[in-house]
Amino acid sequence: MPVVLDEFPDLVRQSPELPSVIHSAYRRLRDTGRDNRTRLLLSGSSLPVMHRLSGPASSA
Secondary structure (H helix, E strand, O other): OOEEEOHHHHHHHHOOOOHHHHHHHHHHHHHHHOOOOEEEEEEOOOOOHHHHOOOOOOOO
């Protein structure tokens, strides 16, 4: 099941914690080990933000 968040950079400007919330939810779901067919598609017109999302993951 696809889930689309269009204009993701605008959503992050309104709620800066959104990427962290999405990442935490993804990790919890992955850690359950259950089969999940949900796919998250992030889109937006802010190229710098979208490039950061598609770039290599940074270590925390």
